[in-house]
Amino acid sequence: MRRPSHNTDGQRGRRRRSGLTLVELMLASTVLALIAGTLSILAVSAHVGSKRQRGVTLLMQHGRVAKDRIERDVLAAYANEQFPGFVVIADTVDGYRFPDTLAIWRPAGKPADPTGLPLVGELVLYTTDKDNRSELVMVTWASNTSSVPATSDEGSWRRLRDSMLKSKTARRTTITPYLRAESIDQKESHDKKPRAALLFTARLRPDESEFAAYRRGDLTWPDLHWPQGIRGGSVGLRQNWCSFELQLISAEDEAEILPFFGSAAIYYDVSK
Numbered sequence: 001m002r003r004p005s006h007n008t009d010g011q012r013g014r015r016r017r018s019g020l021t022l023v024e025l026m027l028a029s030t031v032l033a034l035i036a037g038t039l040s041i042l043a044v045s046a047h048v049g050s051k052r053q054r055g056v057t058l059l060m061q062h063g064r065v066a067k068d069r070i071e072r073d074v075l076a077a078y079a080n081e082q083f084p085g086f087v088v089i090a091d092t093v094d095g096y097r098f099p100d101t102l103a104i105w106r107p108a109g110k111p112a113d114p115t116g117l118p119l120v121g122e123l124v125l126y127t128t129d130k131d132n133r134s135e136l137v138m139v140t141w142a143s144n145t146s147s148v149p150a151t152s153d154e155g156s157w158r159r160l161r162d163s164m165l166k167s168k169t170a171r172r173t174t175i176t177p178y179l180r181a182e183s184i185d186q187k188e189s190h191d192k193k194p195r196a197a198l199l200f201t202a203r204l205r206p207d208e209s210e211f212a213a214y215r216r217g218d219l220t221w222p223d224l225h226w227p228q229g230i231r232g233g234s235v236g237l238r239q240n241w242c243s244f245e246l247q248l249i250s251a252e253d254e255a256e257i258l259p260f261f262g263s264a265a266i267y268y269d270v271s272k
Contacts, residue, residue: 055250056258062176063248063260066136069175073104073124074242074264078111083118083148084240085266088200089127089157093184100198101127101161102242103148113147120144125164126175128196133181136198136246141170152208180249180257197247205239221272234272241265 079085089101105111107122121142129135141164149156164170181194206214206224213219222231227239243263250256 055252055256059178059248059250059256059258062178063246063258066175066246067260067262069138070102070126070244071262071264073106073126074102075266076106077266078105078107078114078118078122079238079240079266079268080115081270082116083151084202084204084238085268086202086240086242087151087157088202088242089161090154091158093195096184098195099200100196101125102200102202102244103157103161108142112145117147117150120146120148120160120164123148123164125161126200127161127165128179128181128198129174130162130165132177133194133196134179134249135177136175136179136196137165138173138175139164139170141167143169176248178248178251180247197245199245201243203241203243205241206236227267235269236272237267238270239265239267 074086077085083105086102086104088099089103090097090099092098102125104124104126105118105122106124107118111122112119121140121144123140125139127137127139129137144167149160151157165172180197182197183194205227210219210224214221214224221233221236224231224236226236228237230237241263242265243261245259245261247257247259249258
């Protein structure tokens with residue numbers, strides 16, 4: 001009796017198809033490696049993006065706080081014919097002017113001399129730390145009862161600023177430690193310390209040159225540039241306008257620099 005034949009070739013084929021060939025294993029490994037690499041790149045990108053967003057958010061918070069505080073103090077400044085409410089103090093280094101300090105007359109209550117110059121103790125100073133230019137600081141010296149110098153005496157104002165920064169009895173508050181600071185890019189510069197990206201500008205209307213011309217008789221009272229033309233026969237409305245810019249830089253990513261701009265103005269009466 002004849003035994004039925006078995007399809008040994010089919011069995012071998014089935015046995016061969018039950019596993020993966022070397023080529024299939026290599027293809028699978030390559031695909032898995034590509035997926036793992038893609039996931040790794042996405043994870044790194046997400047981490048970098050999150051870190052950058054945290055840095056931007058932090059700079060935005062510090063910039064808004066600095067802007068709001070300066071504008072608030074300018075708007076609350078006291079002014080009279082002797083002192084226009086605030087003055088800008090500037091350094092000149094190798095021909096470059098750095099107006100990075102703002103002194104505001106902001107007494108806690110009524111000024112000691114409403115018609116004269118303010119006391120040093122009534123000032124609020126916004127400037128940079130001399131040892132760390134990346135810090136924007138607010139300085140007050142309540143215990144100092146000396147009068148401030150005349151607004152035209154720039155050298156005395158610079159010395160006053162330096163004294164306030166050095167004083168152990170003055171109060172210092174750091175507004176932000178993220179000011180951008182860069183060294184002067186000049187080989188012949190004698191001052192190698194970095195300067196902060198901080199700029200204050202003050203503009204008086206009518207300005208001092210117009211009043212000087214009026215006193216000489218070169219201009220009449222109505223010819224002065226009164227803001228919005230507001231003036232009477234013997235009294236006019238004077239404006240002192242402050243604008244400022246500061247640039248903040250991220251401590252985590254130095255390529256991330258954000259500029260902030262602000263402005264505020266005060267008005268006060270001057271007599272003919």
